[in-house]
Amino acid sequence: xxxxxxxxxxxxxxxxxxxxxxxxxxxxxxxxxxxxxxxxxxxxxxxxxxxxxxxxxxxxxxxxxxxxxxxxxxxxxxxxxxxxxxxxxxxxxxxxxxxxxxxxxxxxxxxxxxxxxxxxxxxxxxxxxxxxxxxxxxxxxxxxxxxxxxxxxxxxxxxxxxxxxxxxxxxxxxxxxxxxxxxxxxxxxxxxxxxxxxxxxxxxxxxxxxxxxxxxxxxxxxxxxxxxxxxxxxxxxxxxxxxxxxxxxxxxxxxxxxxxxxxxxxxxxxxxxxxxxxxxxxxxxxxxxxxxxxxxxxxxxxxxxxxxxxxxxxxxxxxxxxxxxxxxxxxxxxxxxxxxxxxxxxxxxxxxxxxxxxxxxxxxxxxxxxxxxxxxxxxxxxxxxxxxxxxxxxxxxxxxxxxxxxxxxxxxxxxxxxxxxxxxxxxxxxxxxxxxxxxxxxxxxxxxxxxxxxxxxxxxxxxxxxxxxxxxxxxxxxxxxxxxxxxxx
Numbered sequence: 001x002x003x004x005x006x007x008x009x010x011x012x013x014x015x016x017x018x019x020x021x022x023x024x025x026x027x028x029x030x031x032x033x034x035x036x037x038x039x040x041x042x043x044x045x046x047x048x049x050x051x052x053x054x055x056x057x058x059x060x061x062x063x064x065x066x067x068x069x070x071x072x073x074x075x076x077x078x079x080x081x082x083x084x085x086x087x088x089x090x091x092x093x094x095x096x097x098x099x100x101x102x103x104x105x106x107x108x109x110x111x112x113x114x115x116x117x118x119x120x121x122x123x124x125x126x127x128x129x130x131x132x133x134x135x136x137x138x139x140x141x142x143x144x145x146x147x148x149x150x151x152x153x154x155x156x157x158x159x160x161x162x163x164x165x166x167x168x169x170x171x172x173x174x175x176x177x178x179x180x181x182x183x184x185x186x187x188x189x190x191x192x193x194x195x196x197x198x199x200x201x202x203x204x205x206x207x208x209x210x211x212x213x214x215x216x217x218x219x220x221x222x223x224x225x226x227x228x229x230x231x232x233x234x235x236x237x238x239x240x241x242x243x244x245x246x247x248x249x250x251x252x253x254x255x256x257x258x259x260x261x262x263x264x265x266x267x268x269x270x271x272x273x274x275x276x277x278x279x280x281x282x283x284x285x286x287x288x289x290x291x292x293x294x295x296x297x298x299x300x301x302x303x304x305x306x307x308x309x310x311x312x313x314x315x316x317x318x319x320x321x322x323x324x325x326x327x328x329x330x331x332x333x334x335x336x337x338x339x340x341x342x343x344x345x346x347x348x349x350x351x352x353x354x355x356x357x358x359x360x361x362x363x364x365x366x367x368x369x370x371x372x373x374x375x376x377x378x379x380x381x382x383x384x385x386x387x388x389x390x391x392x393x394x395x396x397x398x399x400x401x402x403x404x405x406x407x408x409x410x411x412x413x414x415x416x417x418x419x420x421x422x423x424x425x426x427x428x429x430x431x432x433x434x435x436x437x438x439x440x441x442x443x444x445x446x447x448x449x450x451x452x453x454x455x456x457x458x459x460x461x462x463x464x465x466x467x468x469x470x471x472x473x474x475x476x477x478x479x480x481x482x483x484x485x486x487x488x489x
Contacts, residue, residue, distance in 0.1 A: 430472070
């Protein structure tokens with residue numbers, strides 16, 4: 001993570017009165033004194049130019065403590081540790097548990113031989129530290145850590161309780177470093193054994209944790225989040241505090257087949273069950289898919305994807321009809337198909353000016369999004385990841401004229417768009433242009449839309465981007481209308 005508090009290691013050694021700066025690596029003064037010393041140091045780099053390990057997290061920990069008016073450990077215990085049942089995690093090990101903490105070994109810098117770096121009893125982890133560092137210093141067990149990472153795997157959910165938002169988890173576990181910042185990370189990590197282990201040159205850094213960005217010889221997963229810190233022998237983690245991840249192959253996890261009633265005729269009509277979805281419609285290809293495969297979730301997914309075609313090409317009424325069918329077929333369970341169908345419904349209803357039902361659909365999709373598990377929220381063909389969620393919200397809020405929420409959704413979507421994603425960025429920019437017009441700045445709206453068209457390769461200028469640009473052009477007058485018209489010509 002880049003930080004505005006990057007400083008030279010020599011200045012750190014002089015100011016912090018030791019050879020390294022990490023709070024977790026040795027005794028540190030009280031937070032106020034630590035911040036005073038840090039404040040005396042000049043910047044080594046301009047903010048954002050280079051990446052610097054650890055220090056920004058320590059500053060963040062002090063900020064959290066000051067804002068909440070409580071020690072960092074108290075904040076962590078209330079928000080993270082206690083809800084997850086991490087009862088063996090703290091900034092020190094109490095006397096009644098110290099026998100479970102082994103000595104900490106480290107390699108001798110000259111010989112490479114492992115020696116005791118810190119004893120358990122009487123060591124640094126046996127007493128509360130003066131500085132509770134957000135960059136490191138917690139002592140934990142394998143099972144406590146397991147509960148924490150299972151929560152991340154489930155996109156911030158622990159059972160039925162939300163610990164972190166899906167957006168926060170996505171930001172934590174997605175590489176945020178630019179190629180230039182990666183150079184500094186590679187230089188540092190390749191020379192430090194406990195940091196380079198498991199990453200090598202294929203690692204990156206999310207918000208507060210290391211991530212794997214490519215396959216390597218270290219481990220099979222394509223991306224692996226990791227962190228460092230001492231741990232004691234593990235204690236059993238009960239099912240009540242650390243529920244098992246559902247097995248997708250188990251009968252309980254499989255979609256419920258739906259049989260076609262023998263009395264149903266091909267022309268029978270079905271009505272929706274949702275408050276914002278009241279259209280009565282005839283069976284469609286999606287229903288045929290379900291009847292043949294016995295998989296309602298697949299049928300809902302097919303219908304929702306099918307609804308996006310008329311939605312994207314000027315037929316929102318038909319899109320709303322198909323999306324309503326998809327939402328009914330998906331049922332009440334929090335699945336990717338249910339979330340996608342609700343999102344498409346919200347956009348379609350917003351497009352035809354049905355504000356009340358569009359807002360109900362938006363509340364529905366946001367509720368579903370909060371309850372999606374890791375598999376349903378994965379960035380796959382059949383998943384509903386956060387980035388796509390915010391792209392849908394951007395369009396819905398833009399069509400509703402709710403520019404503040406639209407801008408927020410656009411920012412969230414862009415923050416989670418790590419690939420070039422030419423079309424995604426272009427469509428979000430078109431939403432921004434429409435919001436600028438809604439907010440009374442038609443000149444800026446025309447300039448942004450024209451700029452999008454100018455930067456896009458030829459094949460990308462038609463289709464969906466063109467339809468949104470045409471819609472904006474029809475709403476403009478005067479010079480902005482002419483300016484965008486020239487770009488569309």
